[in-house]
Amino acid sequence: MSAEKKRRLEKTVAALQAQWGIRAIRRLQPQARAAIPYVTTGFPSLDKSLSIGGIPRGRITEFIGVPTSGMATLALKITANVQAKGETVVYLDLERTFDPEYAARCGVILEQLILVHPYDGHQAMVILRDFVSGGGPGVLVCDLPLPLLQNPRLTQAFSSNLERILAPLAKSPCALLCLVSLPAGTAVDAASASLAIYPLNLNLPHYATVRLLLQRERWLYRRHDISGYQAQVLVLKNKLGRAGQMVHVDIDFNGMGSAGNQAEGGT
Amino acid sequence: MIACVNMPYFAAAVERRDDSTLAEKPLVVGGKPWEPRPVYAFSQEVAQRGVRPGMSLRLAHVLSPDSHFMGAAPAKYQATSSEVIDTLIDFTHLVEPENLWQPTGDTRQLPVGTRSLPARYHVDLEDLPQREAFPLVREIGKTVRSYTGLGPAIGLAADKFTAQVAATLTRPHHARSVPSGTERSFLADRSIEFLPLGKEPARRLRLLGIYTLGQLAELPPAALHTQFGPEIIALYRLARGEGPPHLQPRPAMEPEQVQHLFTAPVANLLTLQRVLERLASELAGRLQKTGMAARNLQLISETEVEAHHHTQILRQPTADPTRLSLVFQEILDQFALTAAVTAFTVTATDLVPATVHQLSLFAREHTTPEMERTLQNVLARHTTAAFYRPLLTDRRHPLPECRFQLRALRETAPRNGALSPIL
Numbered sequence: 001m002s003a004e005k006k007r008r009l010e011k012t013v014a015a016l017q018a019q020w021g022i023r024a025i026r027r028l029q030p031q032a033r034a035a036i037p038y039v040t041t042g043f044p045s046l047d048k049s050l051s052i053g054g055i056p057r058g059r060i061t062e063f064i065g066v067p068t069s070g071m072a073t074l075a076l077k078i079t080a081n082v083q084a085k086g087e088t089v090v091y092l093d094l095e096r097t098f099d100p101e102y103a104a105r106c107g108v109i110l111e112q113l114i115l116v117h118p119y120d121g122h123q124a125m126v127i128l129r130d131f132v133s134g135g136g137p138g139v140l141v142c143d144l145p146l147p148l149l150q151n152p153r154l155t156q157a158f159s160s161n162l163e164r165i166l167a168p169l170a171k172s173p174c175a176l177l178c179l180v181s182l183p184a185g186t187a188v189d190a191a192s193a194s195l196a197i198y199p200l201n202l203n204l205p206h207y208a209t210v211r212l213l214l215q216r217e218r219w220l221y222r223r224h225d226i227s228g229y230q231a232q233v234l235v236l237k238n239k240l241g242r243a244g245q246m247v248h249v250d251i252d253f254n255g256m257g258s259a260g261n262q263a264e265g266g267t
Numbered sequence: 268m269i270a271c272v273n274m275p276y277f278a279a280a281v282e283r284r285d286d287s288t289l290a291e292k293p294l295v296v297g298g299k300p301w302e303p304r305p306v307y308a309f310s311q312e313v314a315q316r317g318v319r320p321g322m323s324l325r326l327a328h329v330l331s332p333d334s335h336f337m338g339a340a341p342a343k344y345q346a347t348s349s350e351v352i353d354t355l356i357d358f359t360h361l362v363e364p365e366n367l368w369q370p371t372g373d374t375r376q377l378p379v380g381t382r383s384l385p386a387r388y389h390v391d392l393e394d395l396p397q398r399e400a401f402p403l404v405r406e407i408g409k410t411v412r413s414y415t416g417l418g419p420a421i422g423l424a425a426d427k428f429t430a431q432v433a434a435t436l437t438r439p440h441h442a443r444s445v446p447s448g449t450e451r452s453f454l455a456d457r458s459i460e461f462l463p464l465g466k467e468p469a470r471r472l473r474l475l476g477i478y479t480l481g482q483l484a485e486l487p488p489a490a491l492h493t494q495f496g497p498e499i500i501a502l503y504r505l506a507r508g509e510g511p512p513h514l515q516p517r518p519a520m521e522p523e524q525v526q527h528l529f530t531a532p533v534a535n536l537l538t539l540q541r542v543l544e545r546l547a548s549e550l551a552g553r554l555q556k557t558g559m560a561a562r563n564l565q566l567i568s569e570t571e572v573e574a575h576h577h578t579q580i581l582r583q584p585t586a587d588p589t590r591l592s593l594v595f596q597e598i599l600d601q602f603a604l605t606a607a608v609t610a611f612t613v614t615a616t617d618l619v620p621a622t623v624h625q626l627s628l629f630a631r632e633h634t635t636p637e638m639e640r641t642l643q644n645v646l647a648r649h650t651t652a653a654f655y656r657p658l659l660t661d662r663r664h665p666l667p668e669c670r671f672q673l674r675a676l677r678e679t680a681p682r683n684g685a686l687s688p689i690l
Contacts, residue, residue, distance in 0.1 A: 101667065119649075136640070
């Protein structure tokens with residue numbers, strides 16, 4: 001840029017700043033990225049693929065999958081990791097399928113867990129909002145069952161509640177995990193998770209910072225008995241890093257989990 | 268860096284801690300003056316009057332007639348010493364205790380640092396930089412003082428001997444650090460009596476006019492070797508501040524082993540698993556009794572045809588029966604058993620002290636005040652919803668729904684702010 005052009009540009013900028021304030025126009029400067037607080041998942045390779053080291057706090061993370069795809073186990077592992085730091089976890093169990101014995105096997109400290117059985121879907125949303133606004137729990141797990149997601153009025157209510165909790169959630173140390181169950185037996189892939197099978201009115205994908213698609217790949221056998229399964233976790237969306245990472249995790253029915261050593265690159 | 272935690276006149280300090288009326292009195296531990304026994308321990312005031320360990324109580328009474336004479340309680344001193352070790356192990360497992368407070372053998376030629384019959388513990392801080400090590404050492408001192416009620420003197424240096432000398436020259440409740448690279452100059456003016464020399468070498472060194480460690484360090488090592496033999500070279504290195512920078516690893520503990528012999532060969536997998544569970548439970552009981560945890564587990568399965576061996580190295584040492592049982596089950600799965608089993612032998616080796624976890628040391632409240640407040644508000648607002656804390660009641664119940672209980676939470680009065688469970 002010639003000196004004349006540069007001088008004219010500076011003059012224009014100065015005039016704009018004089019008229020609209022000094023913050024109206026300013027140069028972009030590289031800023032150091034603040035560390036984002038997170039919760040580890042208990043699976044090192046998955047943590048690595050999430051760029052920041054785990055599930056972000058103060059944000060919404062969505063787990064999508066059919067039943068027995070590893071969503072609940074992953075949520076319980078995260079719960080155990082948060083409880084190890086002395087924090088309390090709230091589990092909204094709309095379907096009433098929470099298994100304390102399996103949770104204990106996953107390392108969850110049951111004394112530090114508050115299990116909520118709401119009367120209906122509407123009340124669940126309000127309780128969710130109240131807990132987030134209070135800023136108490138370290139992790140809030142919201143298990144969204146299929147019947148709730150198939151009800152257009154409830155999904156609409158859930159979506160409107162999500163808008164309201166975003167601001168208090170951002171100020172709280174709480175990581176909100178939403179477990180979205182898809183119909184069992186359907187072939188799930190990245191495209192269908194975001195389009196065909198996914199509930200129409202639910203705008204959770206829009207507000208979620210991280211979206212993980214879980215799929216069961218194969219059963220794991222010990223002798224002739226099924227002892228667990230291998231699940232594939234695909235990072236569908238990640239506002240804090242690169243999406244498209246794929247990780248394989250081994251989930252044992254004893255509550256033990258081990259990260260697969262294969263992490264594949266983005267697509 | 269090595270820290271030396273020194274507690275001079277240990278037995279007397281323990282007695283004074285337990286009985287505050289002895290605080291001002293000169294103290295001789297071992298018995299009454301008329302008893303034909305040697306002095307077991309004493310306080311600093313008595314030492315200044317010439318009383319030495321191993322001396323008869325009668326002579327000690329002649330030297331210090333106004334002292335308070337009392338019997339020794341070695342079990343109590345040992346328990347206090349164990350408390351100190353437990354406290355130090357919370358910081359690092361590299362702890363080397365020296366029970367110098369128990370006078371043994373010839374006590375007439377003790378090195379300077381051990382004449383006060385101290386309890387001494389060396390702590391290896393590995394490669395921690397000195398600027399970070401010194402605050403840690405002070406923290407160690409505070410913790411030992413708060414847990415045991417005794418005032419340690421701590422020396423910090425790059426090698427063990429220099430740390431020892433620094434600790435000996437430091438007053439109780441204080442810490443002294445010798446900067447790296449200055450060990451030789453720090454030791455130069457100290458007496459050769461700090462070295463664990465025998466009576467004859469010490470006498471000969473004195474005849475040669477060598478009184479300080481600095482004078483010894485200046486001598487040519489070949490000449491020393493010729494005069495005193497090869498043993499002096501190790502002491503010569505200590506005098507130069509070139510002692511070993513790390514502690515020697517402790518000898519391995521004796522492995523724990525449990526065996527089960529079947530009266531008749533068994534091929535039923537469920538039976539084998541139950542037996543392994545029982546063996547794991549017994550092994551865990553033994554480990555917990557000795558306060559150890561196993562890092563290495565071995566299972567030997569003897570069949571009618573052959574014996575299978577497999578060893579599993581654990582990432583974290585454990586003494587938990589469930590964890591041990593799981594590992595043995597995994598090992599059993601790896602055996603391709605083609606014949607009935609006649610015996611199981613489980614062995615735990617590579618035993619390490621089971622250290623206390625930080626979480627249990629600094630256990631936090633289950634709920635924070637913020638969480639309590641939030642929960643109170645939510646409970647007050649949503650009376651139709653159910654809030655529970657799950658509780659496992661019977662893990663082995665055949666019906667899964669009978670293995671746990673949900674304890675309902677209810678709103679409490681706002682002034683105490685606590686939640687009470689109702690069953």
